[in-house]
Amino acid sequence: MSGVIIVHGGAGAWDVPKDRAAASMCGVKAAARAGYKFLSEGGSAVDAVEAAVMSLENNPLFNAGTGSILNEDKGIEMDALIMDGSNLKAGGVCSVTNILNPIQLSRVVMDKTEHVLLAGVGALAFAKEMGVQTATYEELHTELAQYKYDNRIGIKGTKGPVLEYKDTVQSIHSDKDLGTVGAVAMDKDGHIAVATSTGGMTGKRPGRVGDTPIIGGGMYADDSIGGVSCTGHGEAISKVCLAYRILQSMSSGTSTEQACTDGVQHMQEKVGGVGAGVIVIDKEGQPSYSFNTGGMAWAYIDKNKDIHSGMLPGDHNTEKFKPQAS
Numbered sequence: 001m002s003g004v005i006i007v008h009g010g011a012g013a014w015d016v017p018k019d020r021a022a023a024s025m026c027g028v029k030a031a032a033r034a035g036y037k038f039l040s041e042g043g044s045a046v047d048a049v050e051a052a053v054m055s056l057e058n059n060p061l062f063n064a065g066t067g068s069i070l071n072e073d074k075g076i077e078m079d080a081l082i083m084d085g086s087n088l089k090a091g092g093v094c095s096v097t098n099i100l101n102p103i104q105l106s107r108v109v110m111d112k113t114e115h116v117l118l119a120g121v122g123a124l125a126f127a128k129e130m131g132v133q134t135a136t137y138e139e140l141h142t143e144l145a146q147y148k149y150d151n152r153i154g155i156k157g158t159k160g161p162v163l164e165y166k167d168t169v170q171s172i173h174s175d176k177d178l179g180t181v182g183a184v185a186m187d188k189d190g191h192i193a194v195a196t197s198t199g200g201m202t203g204k205r206p207g208r209v210g211d212t213p214i215i216g217g218g219m220y221a222d223d224s225i226g227g228v229s230c231t232g233h234g235e236a237i238s239k240v241c242l243a244y245r246i247l248q249s250m251s252s253g254t255s256t257e258q259a260c261t262d263g264v265q266h267m268q269e270k271v272g273g274v275g276a277g278v279i280v281i282d283k284e285g286q287p288s289y290s291f292n293t294g295g296m297a298w299a300y301i302d303k304n305k306d307i308h309s310g311m312l313p314g315d316h317n318t319e320k321f322k323p324q325a326s
Helices: 018-040 045-057 102-112 120-130 143-150 234-239 242-251 256-271
Strands: 003-012 078-084 089-096 117-119 152-154 163-165 180-187 192-198 219-222 226-232 276-282 287-291 295-301 306-310 317-320
Touching: 003 018, 003 045, 003 276, 003 287, 018 045, 018 180, 018 295, 018 306, 045 078, 045 102, 045 180, 045 192, 078 102, 078 219, 089 102, 089 120, 102 120, 102 192, 117 120, 143 152, 180 226, 180 276, 192 219, 192 226, 219 242, 226 234, 226 242, 234 256, 242 256, 242 276, 256 276, 256 287, 276 295, 287 295
Parallel strands: 003 226, 089 117
Antiparallel strands: 003 180, 003 295, 078 089, 078 192, 152 163, 180 192, 219 226, 226 276, 276 287, 295 306, 306 317
């Protein structure tokens, strides 16, 4: 077995024009292929998830890296985390502003420090020290992110930037902006790794950090159980420790698919009508996913080298994976 990889491009309403939906599907499939390339060449699961998430960070359609949304002050603050299930090592960054690929910086935090999480100016200083590529605001800023900011509607009576979007085909998410990207992979040695990256929520308060860089909240990896990457409402995901809850359920004998579904449902029951999606690979190398939002772009390449993908509930398109297309 060369390995298995599954990726997601964020959960949300996904009421999008057909051309943008098609582009999003192409994006997640390209990310899966980018990660699988490492697996097919005998590389590690950590290498695979880093490559997959970098592919999504470099695609302006997704809310991570280039394409990250704007906060209340029109700034860009990004979070990311990577974790190695073979030894529970992890590295993450939060509230970083001028990094081209936050997941790459997270990998360096994991490999080159004794820390798990670096924040803000400290993370940026470390990036410069280690030669991680930086980027200007103009390089990270996109017209889509600006459009989302300009068309937000603050809900009357709320203290913070609780947002809705105008009913328009130009909006990539028609109600809530819940875009985190992520990847889970298993390599030929059975090791599992997870990576996630996000720009957060449009109009968030400066300094707000969601679930993405929090171990056990937005993601977790353990070779003896599996790996999980979450996307959706960060505060809700954090409150129920969604990723760790799903893996604990799996470790107790619940099927991967059921553990995903139960975890998302538990979150909704405990903290209200909020949305989330998850992708998982279990210790046997079986990928799975679940979401309770209008859609979630996902793609995975299985043990038979077939690529599966979808966006809406019930979608499950399959094509034979061709390495030269990566």
